[in-house]
Amino acid sequence: MTAPVLTPITQALNAGVLTRQELKALMVRSDVPALKHLALWIMLVLSTGSLIHLTYGSVWMWAAMFLHGVVLVHHFSLQHECCHYTVFRTRWLNDLVGNICAIIIMLPNRHFRYEHCDHHTYTQLKGDDPELIELPRSLGGYLWYLSSLPYWRSKFTELGRHTFGHLSKEEERFIPKEERQTIFWEARLMLVAYVAIGGFCIATHWWGPVIYWWGPVLLGEPVMRFIRMTEHVGKPNVRDMTENTRTNYVTRPMRFLAWNMNYHAEHHYAASVPFHALPALHEKLKGHVAVESRGYIGAHIDILAQLFGRKHRCDATKGN
Structure with missing residues (x-):
């Protein structure tokens, strides 16, 4: 019989580098760190939005929209934490903020x-x-x-499918039957909101949502795709968490935007640890974590190396 694969947390506990008391302390949730982070977050969103206003009509407006978009698409990081109920200790705050993020980036929260x-x-x-x-x-x-x-083709297809009350075969596997009507109404309400806002823009000839919201999100989403690839792409398709997930060392501003989700391996090891405690968990788990010290760029260098290496191997095989 094959021995079970120990989780990194269990390995760390067995090795004595992390105690159960320390882990329990790291899992404590609090509204205070999140509210502080959120206050700075709102200030950042307003600041980058103001840059669009200041550069309106000039060529620099596109750069401002892109920068604002990079911030807006990082609402994914906040929503991700809210879906784990680890941003706030207060449960309804996680639901409220998660659903606001969902509207901003078109990612239905319950689904x-x-x-x-x-x-x-x-x-x-x-x-x-x-x-x-x-x-x-x-x-x-x-x-x-x-x-x-x-990504956008998938999101629009998904929204349309749910609006008409249908799930894909894959979705039928992970969405409970008792929750399916909630998923459908979530999509319908989101679509109604978007249509209402779009209709208002057309009727009034006011394009604020396009300039300060939808346009920037479209411009910024490739950055989020770039970041999402660094979490798991190129890692082995195995159950062992020490092998299938990366942690990326990034600058402090990027850590702020990511709500510390660059510590992605630690998050997978202990998903109940709040975002603000992930750096401390990382310090405890050094040596038990797959780390990309070169950050997001380094992860993509690794991905591209594997991509071209595989292509080279395939070409060599054909030659034989």
Whole structure:
């Protein structure tokens, strides 16, 4: 019989580098760190939005929209933490903020929560992980994914499917039957909101939502695709968490935007640890974590090396 794979947390506990009391302390949730972070977050969103206003009508407006978009698409990081109920100690605050983020980036919150639960259960396992991003088969496939066009096609298709009361075969696996009507109404309400805002823009000739919201999100989403690839892409399709997930060392501003989700391996090891305690958990788990010291760029260097290496191996095989 094959011995069970020990989780990194269990390994750390067994090795004495982390005690159960320390882990329990790290798992304590609090509204205070999140409210402080959120206050700075709102100030940042207003600041980057103001740059669009200040550069309106000039060529620099596109740069401002892109910068604002990079901040807006990072609402994914905040929503992700809210779906784990680890941002705030107060449960309804997680739901409220998570649903606001959902509207901003068109990611229905209840659906995402169920999908993400299966991602944690079946991380990197083909056919089971609903968020699995495959290692691209070519440079064209790599760039196609980074363009975010496949992502938006998937999101619009998903929204339309749910609006008409349908689930994909994959969704039927992870969404409980008793929750399916909630998923459908979530999509319908989101679509109604978007149509109402769009209709208002057309009727009044006021394009604020396009300039300060939808346009920037479209411009910024490739950056989020770039970051999402660094979490698991190129890692083995195995159950062992020490092998299937990366932690990326990034600058403090990027850590702020990511709500510390660059410590992604630690998050998978102990998903109940709040965002503000992940750096401390990382310090405890050094030596038990797959770290990319070169950050997001380094992760992509690794991904591209694997991509071209695989292509080279395939070409060599054909030559034989």
